[in-house]
Amino acid sequence: MLTLYDRLGGSDGIRHIVDDIVANHLANPVVNPRFAHVADLNHLREMAFQFFCMGSGGPQHYSGKDMLSAHRGMNISEQEYLAVMDDVLAALDKNKVDDTAKHDVIAILYSLKGDIIRQ
Template sequence: MSKTLYERIGGEPAVSAAVEIFYRKVLSDYRINRFFDNADMDKQIAKQKAFFTMAFGGPNSYTGQDMRNAHAGLVKTGLNEEHFNAVMEHLGATLVELNVPANLIAEAAAIAESTRNDVLGK
């Protein structure tokens, strides 16, 4: 049986490290950091770790909303394609920083990209 992306990138330690680095990048980016002004970042980071774990084929402990509902309020305040692209940029840069092989980065990016329409309410 082939390993999941979650297993191939290094499991829980890799996902945890990636999410921590990812949010450092996001929160320092003037293009998108305003969307997190009222967020409880400890909860946000925990939800993101659970989501990536589930999305990458690891143990499913994600109990958050679906992507469309979770981002609907942000769409109303202007979340758009440019913002989604910035998030994708930070995800890729994070995985590069962690020396994740290019083929696994592409796989992770494809999974993240598959949420675009729901995140943007399309």
């Protein structure tokens, strides 16, 4: 059985997905204010890439903060969280990720909700 990493297209596929997620966030009026002024979008992309790779069973190591530390003090709302989830789903759709893999990604991200919202 293929890992989620493989089903997302491995390193290249995840890199495309992450690029599309960041583009979606920048175009999304609900979360754009959180991303429009990020000083180093390349660093954000790299952290998201590492996170997706490691979280999906890839060989990459995630060198970023844990989700609670990364989102502490941001006071992210439920609406913002759902907008981000929509952006992720749109990126997965654009990259023709199958429904089973999409559900697996959403399950992982949803499991982190408590570490992200209202921190």
